[in-house]
Amino acid sequence: MGKIVAVTGNEAVANALRQADPDVCSLYPITPQTDIVQRFSSFVSNGVVKTELLNAESEHSAMSAAIGAAAAGGRVITATSSQGMALMWEMLHIASGMNLPIIMPLVNRALSAPLNIHGDHSDGMGARDTGWIQLWSESAQEAYDNTIMAFRIGEHMDIRLPVMVCMDGFIVSHSIARMEYLEDEEVKNFIGPYAPKNPLLDIEHPKSFGPLILTDLYHEYKRLQHEIMGRVKGVALKVSDEFAKISGRKYGLFEAYRLEDAEIALVILNSAAGTSKDVVDELRDKGIKAGLLKPRLFRPFPYEEVGEALAHLKAVCVMDRADSFGGYGPMFMEISSAMYQNVGTGRKPKLINKIYGLGGRDYMPHDARQVLLELHEIAGGAPVRVVKEYIGVRE
Amino acid sequence: MELSTKELLKWSAEVKLRQKSKQEARFEHGHRMCAGCGAPTVVKMVLMATEYPVVVSNATGCLEVSSCIQDYTAWKVPWIHTAFENAAATLAGVETMYRALRKRESGKSSPAENVKFIAFGGDGGTYDIGLQSLSGAMERGHDMLYVCYDNGAYMNTGIQRSSATPLGADTTTSPIGSANPGGKLQSRKDLTRIMAAHGIPYAAQASPSHWLDLMTKVKKAHEIKGPKFINILSPCNRGWRTATDNSIEISRLAVETCYWPLYEVEDGKLRVTVIPEEKKPADLFLKPQGRFKHLFAPENEAFLKKVQGEIDRVWEGLLKESAASAETGNRAG
Numbered sequence A: 001m002g003k004i005v006a007v008t009g010n011e012a013v014a015n016a017l018r019q020a021d022p023d024v025c026s027l028y029p030i031t032p033q034t035d036i037v038q039r040f041s042s043f044v045s046n047g048v049v050k051t052e053l054l055n056a057e058s059e060h061s062a063m064s065a066a067i068g069a070a071a072a073g074g075r076v077i078t079a080t081s082s083q084g085m086a087l088m089w090e091m092l093h094i095a096s097g098m099n100l101p102i103i104m105p106l107v108n109r110a111l112s113a114p115l116n117i118h119g120d121h122s123d124g125m126g127a128r129d130t131g132w133i134q135l136w137s138e139s140a141q142e143a144y145d146n147t148i149m150a151f152r153i154g155e156h157m158d159i160r161l162p163v164m165v166c167m168d169g170f171i172v173s174h175s176i177a178r179m180e181y182l183e184d185e186e187v188k189n190f191i192g193p194y195a196p197k198n199p200l201l202d203i204e205h206p207k208s209f210g211p212l213i214l215t216d217l218y219h220e221y222k223r224l225q226h227e228i229m230g231r232v233k234g235v236a237l238k239v240s241d242e243f244a245k246i247s248g249r250k251y252g253l254f255e256a257y258r259l260e261d262a263e264i265a266l267v268i269l270n271s272a273a274g275t276s277k278d279v280v281d282e283l284r285d286k287g288i289k290a291g292l293l294k295p296r297l298f299r300p301f302p303y304e305e306v307g308e309a310l311a312h313l314k315a316v317c318v319m320d321r322a323d324s325f326g327g328y329g330p331m332f333m334e335i336s337s338a339m340y341q342n343v344g345t346g347r348k349p350k351l352i353n354k355i356y357g358l359g360g361r362d363y364m365p366h367d368a369r370q371v372l373l374e375l376h377e378i379a380g381g382a383p384v385r386v387v388k389e390y391i392g393v394r395e
Numbered sequence B: 001m002e003l004s005t006k007e008l009l010k011w012s013a014e015v016k017l018r019q020k021s022k023q024e025a026r027f028e029h030g031h032r033m034c035a036g037c038g039a040p041t042v043v044k045m046v047l048m049a050t051e052y053p054v055v056v057s058n059a060t061g062c063l064e065v066s067s068c069i070q071d072y073t074a075w076k077v078p079w080i081h082t083a084f085e086n087a088a089a090t091l092a093g094v095e096t097m098y099r100a101l102r103k104r105e106s107g108k109s110s111p112a113e114n115v116k117f118i119a120f121g122g123d124g125g126t127y128d129i130g131l132q133s134l135s136g137a138m139e140r141g142h143d144m145l146y147v148c149y150d151n152g153a154y155m156n157t158g159i160q161r162s163s164a165t166p167l168g169a170d171t172t173t174s175p176i177g178s179a180n181p182g183g184k185l186q187s188r189k190d191l192t193r194i195m196a197a198h199g200i201p202y203a204a205q206a207s208p209s210h211w212l213d214l215m216t217k218v219k220k221a222h223e224i225k226g227p228k229f230i231n232i233l234s235p236c237n238r239g240w241r242t243a244t245d246n247s248i249e250i251s252r253l254a255v256e257t258c259y260w261p262l263y264e265v266e267d268g269k270l271r272v273t274v275i276p277e278e279k280k281p282a283d284l285f286l287k288p289q290g291r292f293k294h295l296f297a298p299e300n301e302a303f304l305k306k307v308q309g310e311i312d313r314v315w316e317g318l319l320k321e322s323a324a325s326a327e328t329g330n331r332a333g
Ligand SMILES: Cc1ncc(C[n+]2csc(CCOP(=O)(O)OP(=O)(O)O)c2C)c(N)n1
Pocket: B060, B061, B062, B063, B084, B085, B121, B122, B123, B124, B125, B126, B151, B153, B154, B155, B156, B157, B162
C-alpha cells in the first residue's frame, strides 16, 4: 500500500524520478521546473540514488548530454520548462530520431516575449512534432503516476522513444495537494532494470550513431518513426493496466468525465480540467447534460478513440492554453481532425475553440460555466457566433 | 600524470611510424573526404597514438558528413554524432554514463576498463557555435580529450569565415572585392590559450607535419585524468586553394613560419615543443595558398606586413612565456 502525503507537483515528480534511480541526470535550472532538479540533486548528494549528475551549461547541452548518455547505454532523465525546452528544440528531434528513451518532466510555462514564468501549454505544444511521446497530467498524482509509467512506455523494446511528462507550472508544480506515493520497492519492480539496446559503450562491438542519410533512405527512416509511434497506444494501455494493479488508479488514453450521455462537452488538458469538472457537475444538477474529455496521451494522438468518444455530442468546445497564431488552437486542430474522420457516419458535433489562461491567467469556474452555457445554446440550435475566441481577456 | 617524462621519452623513441602503421586502423579508408584533405590524416594520427579503447564524438562538419553515410562507416571505434555545436556536451554525456555504469555494475555487464573519450570538432564547431558546450564540458572536468581539427573556415558549407579564419583570408563570407581588398579583416581567436585559461590540466597545439610531436601530445593527454584540449592544424585544399598533394608540406610551413606554433600548456606551464631551426618568413606559408593571393598585390603591402607582425608578436610572446616557465621549473626542481 502506498503512503498518503501532501506535496507539490514538483516534489511528487522528483520522488518518482528518485524511485526510478536513473543512471544519469543532466540538468539546467529554469522556473518552474528548477525545484525538481534541486530536489534530485539533493537525493544524489545524500546518496539516496546512485545517479551521476551532469550540471550542463545550457538546456541545449543538457539535452545533448542526455542523448550521449542514453546512447552510451543507461537510464537518463532531465527536466525543463518553456525557454529551456525551446533551446532544446533542435536536440529533441535528435533524441527521438536516435530512438533514445530519455524521460523528461516538462513543467509547462509560457514562452517569451513578453517574458512570463507562469503556466500555459505553449512549450509542450511547440514540441508536438519532435517525435517525443507526450503524457499530460492534471494533478500532482497524475504527474507522479505518468512519470513512473513513462519509463515503462519509453523503454519498451518495441518503442524506445523519449517521453515528456507535462504538468502545469505553478498551478500544479508549486501547489500542495493530497496524493499517494507507491512504495519504493513497488516502483522499482514495476519499472524494472534498464535494458540497453545497442549501447555505444559496448567496445567490442563498435557502432556508429548519427549517420548522414540523404534522399535514398531518410524518408523510410522517418516512416519507421511513424510506425513506432503507432505502437505506443497499445503499450501505454498495457502499462496503464499493470499500473492500475499496483496503484488502484486506472488511466486510459484520455479521461472521459460524464461524457457517455452528455450533449455538450469541453475538451481540456491538465489542471483546468479539474476546475471544469466541478462546473460540469453543477450544470448536471441543473439538468444540463454536460461532460468533459481530458486528453492524456497527446503524442501519439488517439484520433479514433477520441473521435468515437465525442461523436454523439451536439456541441463541443476545445479549450486551448496555447495558440497557433493565425491558426486555431493546437488542441482544436487535433479534435477537428478526429471528428472529421466521423463525417461518413454523419455523427459530428458543432466545434468551437476558446483560448484561455495564457501566461498563467486564472481559469475560474465562471469561465467554464460561460463556455458550457454557450455550448448549451448551440446544442439547442443557436448558430456558432465565432469559431475561435480568447476568453478571460481584460478589455 | 601517471607517466613520467622518462617513460614518455622512451615511448616517443619507440613510436616507429612503420610499426604503428601496421596496427589495425581505427579510422578506415572508404570515407569520402576530398583527396589530399588533412583531416583524415589528423584523425588517424590521433587514434593511432593510443592503444586504449576509445569512444569518439564528432561535430557536424566535413569529417562527420564524409565518414558515416547511411550503411557505411569509416569508424572502427564506437562513434556518435548528434549535431554541430555539441560534440563536447554529447561526449560529456557518454563519459558520465560510463562513470555511472562503472560505479553501479561490477562484473560482466560493466563497460570495459580504461576507456578514453575523444571529441573531434571542426573550427566552426569548436571556436564558434560549440564554444559554450566545450567550455562547459571542460569546466565540469569530464575525463575527455577534445580535438579541434582547425582548417580555418566552415568548409562543409562552402568556405565561410569562422573566428579561426586567419587575418587576410579570402572566404565566401569575407570575400575580397573592390570595397574590401583585404579579405578577413579580423585576427584569429586564440582558442588554445582560451582553453588553457580554463585551468584544464592539458592544452596543446599540434600539426600533422610534426607527427611525433602530435602523437606524443595525444599519448600524454590520455595519461592525464580530466579535460584535455588539443588544437590541430588541418589543411583543406578546397578552402585554402592549394594543391591536393601538399597538405603535409603546407602544415610544415605553418610551423616553420611560426604561423602555427607547436606548444603545450601543462598544469599552467607553457612549453614551446618545436622551435624551428630558422624562422621562415610568413610569405612561404601564405604564397602557395589561393586564399591569400590578394595579399601579394601592391596595394596590400601594409596589410601583409600586419599579418607578419601578428605572427611575430604571438610567437615572441610564446617564447618568452615558455622560457619563463622553464626557469621557474628549474628553480623549483
Ligand atoms: C545549428 C547548425 N547551424 C548550421 C549548420 C550548418 N553547418 C553544418 S557543418 C557547418 C560548417 C562546419 O565547419 P567546421 O566546424 O569548421 O568544420 P569543417 O566543415 O570545416 O570541417 C555548418 C555551418 C548546422 N548543421 N547546424
